[in-house]
Amino acid sequence: MRAAVLREHGEPLDVTEVEAPSPDPGGVVVEVGACGICRSDWHGWQGEWGWLGLETSPGQILGHEPAGHVVEVGPEVERVRxxxxxxxxFTLGDGTCEECRTGHGNTCDNTQALGFVESAPGAFAELVHVPHADHNIVHLPESVTSTDMAGLGCRFMTAFHGLAHRAPVAAGDWVAVHGCGGVGLSAVHIADALGANVVAVDLDDDKLARAADLGATETLNAAETERVPREIKGLTDGGCNVSIDALGIEETCRNSILGLGKRGTHVQIGLTSAAEGGDLSIPSDLMVMQEIEFVGSLGLPPTRYDEIFRMVATDKIDPGAVVGETVGLADVSDKLAAMTDFETAGIPVVDSF
Incomplete structure (x- = not known):
């Protein structure tokens, strides 16, 4: 099969023929119809996240946002055909640990990060293997396409989990989204669908225009604003109820926290790069005095995807609306390089292998 293989960090991926996977007894093989190109792939391409145990090695196939059709099934699989x-x-659980058994498969004790570790080759390829398929496979509704669902495995569902579960958003709440890349735009769209008023913050007017199209009530160009938190508090009459850092740098994290009102909730979705090395400085005393909560959001338990699909079925949300462009497998390296300077818009999706 054809796959885009990492040979050296930061260098173009090698699009080449590799051995096709076969299913283990509890696994399945999926023919990839589409796979999102995520900023997390950029981190893996750069060789970052060693502090998380996710530093990629030469020979790794990246890609962790796939959708497609099952073509081969292991003999022990029961609910997949x-x-x-x-x-x-992208957080592949084993289905047996306490986290998985209690509905938190996204934080499985024995998780494998699809596309980042040798044991879980990714989906910038014609075929991808999925272990523990009865636990990990999510069946898609008939009405959706693989391209529309390609961002679902990471960015869209992480934003959904953050807003609907980790910091439940109520109708009429103010929600700020700092960073309007793929996950940030997903958060704007989802917050709007949940009935919130959304302030979208970015440095790029084109991304802010897209955020407005996806439901942002207000947009704010941080490059043209002297003090982002003060501006947000002015727009929201005292501060947001919920705020998201969708980028993972100190400036966006602090701005997110400082733009909250009392008893607000900050949701950290963006992971850091080598410059931060996994650590961000936060205004902890202010958080104590204003009883601000800080929560993280990682993926979505497989058992809760139906919540998204019910909203898709009633036209409340549309994951495909966040897709920015479709490209071929040979174009993945160019899109990763463009992410270095945040030059991609929405979610780029590979749909030609």
Whole structure:
């Protein structure tokens, strides 16, 4: 099969023929119809995240936002069949640990990060293997396409989990989204669908225009604003109820926290790069005095995807609306390089292998 293989960090991926996977007894093989190109892939391409145990090695196939059709099924699989149209979470659980058994498969004790570790080759390829398929496979509704669902395995569902579960948003709440890349735009769209008023913050007017199209009530160009938190508090009559750092740098994290009102909730979705090395400085005393909560959001338990699909079925949300462009497998390296300077818009998706 054809796959885009990492040979050296920061260098173009090698699009080449590699051995096709076969399913283990509890796994399945999925023919990839589409796979999102995520900023997390950029981190893996750069060789970052060693502090998380996720530093990629030469020979790794990246790609962790796939959707497609099952083409081969292991003998112990019970709930997945050949031909099923499916999405694959990037946090592959084993289905047996306490986290998985209590509905928190996204934080499985024995998780494998799809596309980042040798044991879980990714989906910038014609075929991808999914272990523990009865736990990890998510069946897609008939009405959706693989391209529309390609961002579902990471960015869209992480934003959904952050807003709907980690910091539940109520109708009429003010929600600020700092960073309007793929996950940030997903958060704007989801917050709007949940009935919130959204302030979208970015440095790029084109991304802010897209945020407005996806439901942002207000947009704020941080490059043209002297003090982002003060501006947000002015727009929201005292501060947001919920605020998201969708980028993972100190400036956006602090601005997110400082733009909250009393008893607000900050949701950290963006992971850091080598410059931060996994650590961000936060205004902890202010958080104590204003009883501000700080929560993280990682993926979505497979058992809760139906919440998204019910909203898709009633036209409340549309994951495909966040897709920015579709490209071929040979174009993945160019899109990763463009992410170095935040030059991609929405979610780029590979749909030609």
């Amino acid at each position: 050949e031909g099923d149209h499916v999405a694959i979470p």
